[in-house]
Amino acid sequence: MLRPSHPGAKESVVNANSLTQALFSQLQQGQGLQQVSRQLGLEPQQASSVISAAVPLLLGALGTNASQPQGAQSLLNALQKDHLGGGGAGGLDIGGILGAVLGGGGSGATNGAGILGHMFGGQTSQAAQLLGQKTGLDSGRSGQLMAILAPIVMSFLAQRFAQQGNANELSQALGAETPASASGGIGGLLNAFDQDGDGTFGASDVLGMLFKR
Numbered sequence: 001m002l003r004p005s006h007p008g009a010k011e012s013v014v015n016a017n018s019l020t021q022a023l024f025s026q027l028q029q030g031q032g033l034q035q036v037s038r039q040l041g042l043e044p045q046q047a048s049s050v051i052s053a054a055v056p057l058l059l060g061a062l063g064t065n066a067s068q069p070q071g072a073q074s075l076l077n078a079l080q081k082d083h084l085g086g087g088g089a090g091g092l093d094i095g096g097i098l099g100a101v102l103g104g105g106g107s108g109a110t111n112g113a114g115i116l117g118h119m120f121g122g123q124t125s126q127a128a129q130l131l132g133q134k135t136g137l138d139s140g141r142s143g144q145l146m147a148i149l150a151p152i153v154m155s156f157l158a159q160r161f162a163q164q165g166n167a168n169e170l171s172q173a174l175g176a177e178t179p180a181s182a183s184g185g186i187g188g189l190l191n192a193f194d195q196d197g198d199g200t201f202g203a204s205d206v207l208g209m210l211f212k213r
Helices: 018-028 032-040 044-066 071-086 094-103 112-120 124-135 139-162 167-175 186-193 203-211
Strands: none
Touching: 018 032, 018 044, 018 139, 018 167, 032 044, 032 094, 032 139, 044 071, 044 112, 044 124, 044 139, 044 167, 071 139, 071 167, 094 139, 112 124, 112 139, 124 139, 139 167
């Protein structure tokens, strides 16, 4: 069972897969899932399935970036500067973020393609194709889904970590989303993405999946 997140709660930071589980749970609530499924032309059950694959892929990519020198601090700076506005009085406002993303508001905080470029270092199209291979979704809709989810992922992380301003906790939490500490279920999917066996998801894993055919 997930416990509610509190400003000093360490269990939500170190528990393997807690970020993936918590965000996926929030995406299932309210109208978020229905909005995404309608935008992609999918049944809600299929949309839920592909979201369950995309969320750990995005968090795993961020975890890899945060493990690099100064990576966690750079990510924290971006969360503090651009993404704290994604929360309402009750926490993460998924409906509001989706409205801005799907409505083409133009803010950097909701520019999914731009965020993905930072996450995957220019390998966004390959990551979308990889996600499509794992879910049966065509690469166009896989990329669209990733662009929809990327601002939500960033706002979710901002709500949890930006106000505290602790880059080490952010790095530790994202590190728990990488294949090295994951097992079964969503963790099994992350391990499938980790083609080179180095315990992280990176560009070499994307290329490994693409050319292992």
